[in-house]
Amino acid sequence: xxxxxxxxxxxxxxxxxxxxxxxxxxxxxxxxxxxxxxxxxxxxxxxxxxxxxxxxxxxxxxxxxxxxxxxxxxxxxxxxxxxxxxxxxxxxxxxxxxxxxxxxxxxxxxxxxxxxxxxxxxxxxxxxxxxxxxxxxxxxxxxxxxxxxxxxxxxxxxxxxxxxxxxxxxxxxxxxxxxxxxxxxxxxxx
Numbered sequence: 001x002x003x004x005x006x007x008x009x010x011x012x013x014x015x016x017x018x019x020x021x022x023x024x025x026x027x028x029x030x031x032x033x034x035x036x037x038x039x040x041x042x043x044x045x046x047x048x049x050x051x052x053x054x055x056x057x058x059x060x061x062x063x064x065x066x067x068x069x070x071x072x073x074x075x076x077x078x079x080x081x082x083x084x085x086x087x088x089x090x091x092x093x094x095x096x097x098x099x100x101x102x103x104x105x106x107x108x109x110x111x112x113x114x115x116x117x118x119x120x121x122x123x124x125x126x127x128x129x130x131x132x133x134x135x136x137x138x139x140x141x142x143x144x145x146x147x148x149x150x151x152x153x154x155x156x157x158x159x160x161x162x163x164x165x166x167x168x169x170x171x172x173x174x175x176x177x178x179x180x181x182x183x184x185x186x187x188x189x190x
Contacts, residue, residue, distance in 0.1 A: 108161035145187035
């Protein structure tokens with residue numbers, strides 16, 4: 001009889017330890033979930049306070065190395081922007097000049113305007129005029145810009161992509177049948 005009582009006591013202690021461990025783990029899990037919810041809420045509130053729109057992963061197709069999206073309503077353009085201006089990047093998207101900013105200051109991008117490539121997003125940027133709207137979206141948020149200049153520049157004029165204090169968006173493309181010229185559209189944040 002003594003062995004049965006000892007066995008029952010050991011069994012009860014064992015069950016209590018298992019149940020206690022389970023409850024402890026459940027409490028820790030709930031605590032962790034609560035902490036994560038608080039952190040997520042803080043991030044959303046912080047984004048709302050600084051008026052930054054959170055762009056979804058799906059919208060930016062981040063798995064495709066997209067660093068942003070450009071929209072030009074007047075030309076009915078919505079295009080992905082990828083890092084770099086190599087021919088392989090410009091074949092399918094707008095390219096970001098790596099030596100320019102992605103968010104603050106001068107953001108410089110390029111695209112083809114004709115040819116056998118899939119992406120010739122800038123084929124009609126010559127039609128942009130003063131005040132036309134351009135929308136730029138990245139993981140940092142969304143900004144609206146208004147066109148302030150549309151001009152031809154020398155293909156060697158890299159001053160248009162140098163850093164600026166103002167938030168500028170610079171669009172560059174070739175000029176048809178003039179290999180020494182580029183079309184440069186600049187827009188300033190609204």
